Amino acid sequence: xxxxxxxxxxxxxxxxxxxxxxxxxxxxxxxxxxxxxxxxxxxxxxxxxxxxxxxxxxxxxxxxxxxxxxxxxxxxxxxxxxxxxxxxxxxxxxxxxxxxxxxxxxxxxxxxxxxxxxxxxxxxxxxxxxx
Amino acid sequence: xxxxxxxxxxxxxxxxxxxxxxxxxxxxxxxxxxxxxxxxxxxxxxxxxxxxxxxxxxxxxxxxxxxxxxxxxxxxxxxxxxxxxxxxxxxxxxxxxxxxxxxxxxxxxxxxxxxxxxxxxxxxxxxxxxxxxx
Numbered sequence: 001x002x003x004x005x006x007x008x009x010x011x012x013x014x015x016x017x018x019x020x021x022x023x024x025x026x027x028x029x030x031x032x033x034x035x036x037x038x039x040x041x042x043x044x045x046x047x048x049x050x051x052x053x054x055x056x057x058x059x060x061x062x063x064x065x066x067x068x069x070x071x072x073x074x075x076x077x078x079x080x081x082x083x084x085x086x087x088x089x090x091x092x093x094x095x096x097x098x099x100x101x102x103x104x105x106x107x108x109x110x111x112x113x114x115x116x117x118x119x120x121x122x123x124x125x126x127x128x129x130x131x
Numbered sequence: 132x133x134x135x136x137x138x139x140x141x142x143x144x145x146x147x148x149x150x151x152x153x154x155x156x157x158x159x160x161x162x163x164x165x166x167x168x169x170x171x172x173x174x175x176x177x178x179x180x181x182x183x184x185x186x187x188x189x190x191x192x193x194x195x196x197x198x199x200x201x202x203x204x205x206x207x208x209x210x211x212x213x214x215x216x217x218x219x220x221x222x223x224x225x226x227x228x229x230x231x232x233x234x235x236x237x238x239x240x241x242x243x244x245x246x247x248x249x250x251x252x253x254x255x256x257x258x259x260x261x262x263x264x265x
Contacts, residue, residue, distance in 0.1 A: 122178065123227050124178065124196075124240075125174060125239065125240055130207075
């Protein structure tokens with residue numbers, strides 16, 4: 001836990017790269033950092049939704065915001081971990097921001113495609129003249 | 132799970148008060164008090180909702196389509212003619228069924244998930260009879 005907090009401090013406040021020389025668990029630090037940034041993305045979108053009346057991520061906020069908050073944080077954590085497994089990212093704040101923000105966008109795109117497909121398949125009442 | 136329900140398009144539907152008020156646009160509107168009208172929502176997708184709206188005299192069938200400027204009344208019927216009728220119900224898709232509201236108003240889509248025990252007929256009869264009592 002101390003390692004994790006120390007690594008997050010180095011990333012978030014010293015804006016330095018975490019690696020094996022200054023932390024024992026850089027992969028864990030990066031995954032958690034991505035999750036934190038993912039949560040920020042949803043919270044910021046929630047604020048924008050209430051301030052401007054429209055969601056930049058095109059989400060329907062309300063009780064579903066909690067689902068997005070946890071779901072997208074978890075998604076960012078997993079994507080961050082995979083990114084480390086395939087050696088795609090440095091353990092830096094900029095990489096964590098990229099994963100944290102782009103992960104929700106990727107999920108949104110996926111949901112939009114599913115919703116569009118669903119809408120195309122939806123039956124509709126016929127809007128005829130009143131009888 | 133309906134993915135379309137994640138998106139804010141869903142908030143473009145009219146409120147229940149707007150739906151009640153919309154029956155005044157019907158060519159068969161008899162000047163009833165719309166504020167006390169009862170709603171029976173039976174179809175709900177990402178683009179359309181369908182309602183029956185009962186006043187003391189009539190039942191109006193209305194479709195709220197978010198692509199249209201206003202909700203549209205499709206038919207209306209004296210409430211007495213719908214009291215006690217047996218609804219005919221058919222399957223259409225996994226999520227949608229078809230219902231006949233009497234012999235004149237056939238093949239109306241309904242959302243199965245809104246009637247988990249396939250109890251649309253009993254819920255409709257409760258709706259009509261409770262509206263008659265008011």
